[in-house]
Amino acid sequence: MPAGVQSRRAARVREVADIALAIRTENLTKIYDVGWGRQHVGIEELNLEVETGQIFGLVGPNGSGKTTTLKLLLGLIFPTSGAGEVLGEPMGDPRSKNRVGYLPEGPYFYEHLNAPELLRMYGSLFGMGGAALDARIQELLELVDMWDRRDYRIADYSRGMLQRVGVAQSLINNPDLLFFDEPTSGLDPIGAKDIREVILRLRGEGKTVFLCSHLLKEMEPICDNIAILSRGRLVTEGSVAELLRGDRLRYRLELREPDEELLAKLQGNAEEVLWLEETCRLLFADRQAAFDAAAQAEDEGGYVLAAGPDRRTLEEVFIDAVGEVSVDASDL
C-alpha cells in the first residue's frame, strides 16, 4: 500500500477516534412504580449519543422524560434496564462527577449563605480552596452578573438571581460536561439572553452542554443537535439543520391572495399548495421552479410575499414529531 494512502487512512482512524462521546445511552429504560400495581414509563429504550464539544438539546412536552433522563445520567435515580455512560464512565460514577456540572430545574440552595459562601462550599467539595477558589468565585459571579449583589443572602434572592447563581455553581469546577435543566425558566428576556450567551461561550471553550427544555424558540438558535422526547420515547433526533430541513429541502413561494387564474398557472409546477389565512404557499421541488414561479407571479401582478428555502421552525418539527395531542401550546 502506498505510504500516502496509509498515512491518510491512519489520519482518518485518528479523526474517528477523536470524536469522543460525552454521553452514550443504550436502551435506557426507567419505569416508575406508582403504587397499587400501576406503573409509569419515565423513559423507554432511550439510545442517545452526544459528542463532546456540542450543545445537545433534549426537548419534549412536560412529563416527556427529560428530567428523568438527566437524573439517570447523574445517578440520582437508577435505570430499570439499559445502561449509559457519562464521559466514559458508567452513569453516576463518582469519577465522572469531578468533570460534570449540573443546574437543576428551579434550583434552590441553602438560604443562610450568600453567593460567594455557596460557591466556596461547592468549590471545596472539588478540593478547591485559597486564592484560586476566590478568583474563580469572582470570575463566575461576574460572568452571571451577580458580583455586585454577592452579599445578599440566598433567602432574599429572586428566581432569576437563583438561576444565575445556579449557573455559577454548575461551573465552579470548570467542568467538561454541563447538564442544564430548563436553564432560562423563570428568567426575564435579558436574563434568558445572558444565559444563552454563557452557554454559547461554554461551547466556544470546547465544553459539552446537555440542555433540557421545552422552550423551543430558545433551543433552536443555540443547539447543534436536538432529540425530541414524547411520553418517554425518542421520536426524532438529528442536527438542527437536518431537522429543520426535513427529509428533503423544498422551496416555497408565498403569495397574498392570488387570483384563481394566476394560481392555476403556478400550481402546475408546485408539489403542494397550502392556504394560511390570506397567504397562499406553494412548495416546489427545486429552487429554479420556485424562482420562475415568483418571476411569473410578479409579471402578472401577483403580490409576492416571500420566496426561498422551505425551512420549518423547530416548533413545527416538534409538533409533527410529538403530535398535537400531547403538546401544550402554552409551553411553546
Add this chain to the structure above:
Amino acid sequence: MRAIFRVARATYYEGWRKRFLNGILVFAILIIGSSWVFTYLQPGAELKMLIDVGLGSIRFFGMLIAVFLGSRLVPDEIEKRTIYTLLSKPVTRMQFLLGKFFGGLATVVSNMALMGLTFYIVFMIKAPQFAQPTEDSPAYKMEFMYENIAKAVLLSFFEMAVVMGIAVVASVVFSWILAAIFSFFVYFTGQMSEFFGHLADPDTGASPVARVVLLTVYRVLPHFENFDVRESILTDVPVIWSYVGMTIGMGVLYITIVLALGYLFFNQREV
C-alpha cells in the same frame, strides 16, 4: 472527610434557622431556668425536684429537637432539591448521610449544651440551699453532684445522638411524619426495654412465641434508660466513668449499626 464536613457545616447552620426548633429551645430554657420554682411543689425534696425537672427537661426537649430535626434533614433536602446539586458533585451518598447526621447532631448538642448551661447556673445558685446535711462536707457533696450532673448531661448528648440516628435513618425509609412518629415510639419503648427483658423471662409464664417476640424487642431496642442517671445522682451513688464509657460505647455501636442500615436504604433510594 471534607465532603462530610461541608455537608455537616451547612446542615448545622440550616438547623439553627429552623424556627420551630428555636421555639423549642427558648421554651426549654425558660422551663429549665425556672426549674427551681417547681421545688415549692415538694417541700423537703427540693433537690430531687430541681434535678428531676432540670435534667428531665434537658432530655425531653433534647429528644424533641433530635426527632423533629433528624426526621426532616434528608426529606427537606429532597423536597427543596438541594440534594441534587450536592449529589451531582463528588459527594457519595454515605458522605451525604453522615454529613446530615453529624450536622444535625451538632445542632442538637449545641441546643442541649445551652440547656445544660442554664441548668448548671440554676443548680449552682439554688442547690446549696436545698442540700441535706450529710457526714461529708457540703462542699464535697456539691462537687460530687456537679460531676454527676456533668456526666448525666454527657450521657444525654449520646442518648440524643442515638435518637437522631434513628430519626435520620427512619426518614430515609418513611415520610418525615412517619419517621418522627416511629422515632418517638422507639424512644418511649426504649425507655422500657428492661421491662420487655423481664417479661421475656421464663418465670413470667409467657408463651414461647411471646417470649421470642419480647426478647427480640429487648435486644433490638436501644436501652435508653441506661442513659438516665438521675436516680444515682439523687441517691448519692457515684456515676462511675466506666459505666459512662460503656453506655456511650453501646450508644456509638448502636448509631453505627443504624447508620449502616440507613446507608443501605439510602443507597437504593431515588431522589
